[in-house]
Amino acid sequence: MGILLVGAGVAGAALALALKEAGLPFLWLSEEVGGASRVPVALVNPVRGRRGVLVPEGGEALQAARALYGRYAPLHMGLLRPVPEGEREAWERRLRGSGLRYLWRREGLYLPEAFWLEPGPFLERVWAELGGVRARVAACAPGEVVLEGGRRLRPEVVLYAGGAKGAGVFGLSGRFVAGLELLLAEYREEALSYRVFLAGWALGGSYLDLPGYDEPEPQEGETAWLLEGAEALLGYRPQVAGVWRGVRFRRPAPLSPIPGGYALTGFGSTGFLLAPLWAKRLVQALG
Numbered sequence: 049m050g051i052l053l054v055g056a057g058v059a060g061a062a063l064a065l066a067l068k069e070a071g072l073p074f075l076w077l078s079e080e081v082g083g084a085s086r087v088p089v090a091l092v093n094p095v096r097g098r099r100g101v102l103v104p105e106g107g108e109a110l111q112a113a114r115a116l117y118g119r120y121a122p123l124h125m126g127l128l129r130p131v132p133e134g135e136r137e138a139w140e141r142r143l144r145g146s147g148l149r150y151l152w153r154r155e156g157l158y159l160p161e162a163f164w165l166e167p168g169p170f171l172e173r174v175w176a177e178l179g180g181v182r183a184r185v186a187a188c189a190p191g192e193v194v195l196e197g198g199r200r201l202r203p204e205v206v207l208y209a210g211g212a213k214g215a216g217v218f219g220l221s222g223r224f225v226a227g228l229e230l231l232l233a234e235y236r237e238e239a240l241s242y243r244v245f246l247a248g249w250a251l252g253g254s255y256l257d258l259p260g261y262d263e264p265e266p267q268e269g270e271t272a273w274l275l276e277g278a279e280a281l282l283g284y285r286p287q288v289a290g291v292w293r294g295v296r297f298r299r300p301a302p303l304s305p306i307p308g309g310y311a312l313t314g315f316g317s318t319g320f321l322l323a324p325l326w327a328k329r330l331v332q333a334l335g
């Protein structure tokens with residue numbers, strides 16, 4: 049067989065679409081549709097952290113992400129990042145010449161091309177349209193992949209997009225960082241972010257380092273931390289209607305060779321920003 053693609057989160061979906069566009073046949077397997085990528089709301093934001101550092105190639109990645117998701121899901125455009133007056137000059141220096149569109153509002157930096165989306169419907173649509181098959185990879189060796197139940201496949205190229213959960217099976221190391229998104233009783237069309245983010249029905253941004261892949265119960269301090277962040281932005285504590293937990297996977301670079309193929313994984317908190325650009329690059333290299 050030719051190309052085997054493993055995983056149906058945002059990295060897998062972006063790879064599947066790029067392979068299809070390049071006319072390269074592939075078999076797409078995944079245990080579930082989306083792991084960490086089932087986050088209720090994903091913010092696609094190239095300006096990160098409290099200091100407002102631009103993700104390397106963030107402007108280009110944002111364009112690729114917008115073009116890809118825009119074909120499958122409504123995109124909610126615009127992100128406001130409150131920035132204290134005294135820090136604006138330093139932010140401005142970092143952003144000037146970046147190619148990224150931005151403007152200053154009274155409250156802070158406004159990124160008209162950053163956006164948020166609900167990943168669930170996007171992932172399900174791509175999976176259904178491109179004919180993904182549900183199966184779990186139980187083990188792998190160079191040139192061979194063993195599925196749960198014992199079936200053996202011998203692909204020419206394996207593309208791993210199995211995120212945090214599948215990393216152990218493929219012998220990939222990295223940092224595992226759990227986090228919460230709280231679902232709120234109120235809706236916000238334009239994303240707002242400083243320390244935490246508010247977008248749609250969600251409040252996100254918590255971090256909890258883990259020794260390995262695990263899905264621990266939400267910690268009491270995490271919820272309080274998120275709500276304090278929301279209060280700082282809104283002036284009141286929003287009401288919580290639900291909780292979603294997931295595990296991020298962070299590696300030094302999102303693309304790396306593995307025996308018999310490549311891994312596109314380890315995006316940390318920026319999978320939705322970076323996966324479309326890196327998937328396109330990987331598929332161009334394969335073609």
Ligand SMILES: Cc1cc2nc3c(=O)[nH]c(=O)nc-3n(C[C@H](O)[C@H](O)[C@H](O)COP(=O)(O)OP(=O)(O)OC[C@H]3O[C@@H](n4cnc5c(N)ncnc54)[C@H](O)[C@@H]3O)c2cc1C
Pocket residue numbers: 054055056057058059060077078079080081082083084085086087089090091092183184185186209210211212213214215217225226227228229252253254292293294295296297312313314315316317318319320321
């Ligand atoms: C709380 C939280 C909030 C976040 N917020 C954002 C955000 O706002 N913006 C943003 O860009 N990113 C955000 N992230 C990070 C983002 O979710 C990840 O970067 C991204 O989802 C990783 O996608 P992935 O495709 O690499 O992995 P995943 O989405 O985890 O997908 C892995 C896929 O592989 C499958 N799989 C795994 N193991 C196997 C196996 N052995 N056999 C077969 N299939 C397998 C899984 O079923 C799944 O379909 C957040 C993460 C968390 C936890």
